[in-house]
Amino acid sequence: MASFSVRFLGCKISHVDAHAVRERLLADGHEELDAAADVAVVNTCCVTHEAVTKSRKEATRAARTHRRVYVTGCGANLSGDAFAGLPDNVLVVARRIEETPDFVAGDVGAIGCVRADARLDRVRAFVKVQDGCSFSCRFCVIPLVRGASRSRAADAVLDEIRRRVAQGHREVVLTGINLGCYRDRAAGYRLPRLVREAGSTPGLERLRLSSIEINHVDDELVRALRETPTASRHLHVPLQSGDDAVLQAMGRRYSTGTYLRRLEGLREEFNLTSDVIVGFPAEDERAFENTLRVVEEAGLTKVHVFPYSPRPGTVTAADDPVPSQVKKERSARLRAASHAACLAHWGSKVGRDDVVLVDRPGRGYGDDYSPWLVPESAPVGELVGVRGAAVSEEGILAA
Numbered sequence: 001m002a003s004f005s006v007r008f009l010g011c012k013i014s015h016v017d018a019h020a021v022r023e024r025l026l027a028d029g030h031e032e033l034d035a036a037a038d039v040a041v042v043n044t045c046c047v048t049h050e051a052v053t054k055s056r057k058e059a060t061r062a063a064r065t066h067r068r069v070y071v072t073g074c075g076a077n078l079s080g081d082a083f084a085g086l087p088d089n090v091l092v093v094a095r096r097i098e099e100t101p102d103f104v105a106g107d108v109g110a111i112g113c114v115r116a117d118a119r120l121d122r123v124r125a126f127v128k129v130q131d132g133c134s135f136s137c138r139f140c141v142i143p144l145v146r147g148a149s150r151s152r153a154a155d156a157v158l159d160e161i162r163r164r165v166a167q168g169h170r171e172v173v174l175t176g177i178n179l180g181c182y183r184d185r186a187a188g189y190r191l192p193r194l195v196r197e198a199g200s201t202p203g204l205e206r207l208r209l210s211s212i213e214i215n216h217v218d219d220e221l222v223r224a225l226r227e228t229p230t231a232s233r234h235l236h237v238p239l240q241s242g243d244d245a246v247l248q249a250m251g252r253r254y255s256t257g258t259y260l261r262r263l264e265g266l267r268e269e270f271n272l273t274s275d276v277i278v279g280f281p282a283e284d285e286r287a288f289e290n291t292l293r294v295v296e297e298a299g300l301t302k303v304h305v306f307p308y309s310p311r312p313g314t315v316t317a318a319d320d321p322v323p324s325q326v327k328k329e330r331s332a333r334l335r336a337a338s339h340a341a342c343l344a345h346w347g348s349k350v351g352r353d354d355v356v357l358v359d360r361p362g363r364g365y366g367d368d369y370s371p372w373l374v375p376e377s378a379p380v381g382e383l384v385g386v387r388g389a390a391v392s393e394e395g396i397l398a399a
């Protein structure tokens, strides 16, 4: 038996992938430790240059305290020499995500099944339903490292949700790289049907979508969310830019008009959050101001701001004309606008009731994924009824 530790960097998909390796190692009878262990798995991210640097640092750190380190995930599949020159005990596993758990487990050495059903280490369960992406946004490295879009069978997804609920998870997040591309053709499922059936799982209290492209926010999906009582009133819809010329240069498949039209009327019902890239090569000051305007017009609250960084192998890999100081300054302006929108949204909850999933001592998220500050005594992992008393810089204070 080997002892192991697993870390991940990056998004929810990276967390799900890391957990798949963890679950596989536990199933083979290996022991998970928080501190130094025989084996470390570092599931990496490569969505920005900074993410690769952090992934590299994490692998280097792990190499000092573990006999063997497996570098897995998106970063491991990046072309070039992102992980070159690491210590000899580091193995970069450049394989399809689906093959990685078996490969790592095979290399560590199986010793017989003792815990085939490991609970996720987080309060909410992220259930991956789809992987890869067949879009071709010009800045994006994801299709290169994760391949084309493919979906899990609906049966397997619904089984996993039942299993997670039985393990005590109250909230499930349907997760994918491009979730709206979900299809199980043989069984006749697309995302709206999956939402309805997943959301009806006995014992499940809350279902959320991780992120959805605007092209997939259609009447059928919105109806499914409205008609599924467990579906959270939250939609994370990447905008990337609020300027049509920039969107076109990015190879995105919509205009700002489409983005605004599809979200029209939803802001009263859903908390709308987003991702924006700042300082893309085609972005001048006017284009950036258009982004600020669209963020406001769409009623977006939390915006995750990503200063543009060129990724190897992409169409815009050699293109990065916007000075980093300008990116920093625009990022700060957009973050400030987003924070003001969050405060206004949180303020609308004062005097109103909500149900919060407590995910850390004193903190949690309400139905629409607004952050709440709850008493330290509120039990982690449970849903608690709250009433908004006031707003702080970090969220809504529960009475």
Ligand code: SF4
Residues within 6 Å of the ligand: 133, 134, 135, 136, 137, 140, 141, 142, 143, 177, 178, 213
């Ligand atoms: S939709 Fe675009 S940004 Fe998102 S993963 Fe696919 S290629 Fe990347």
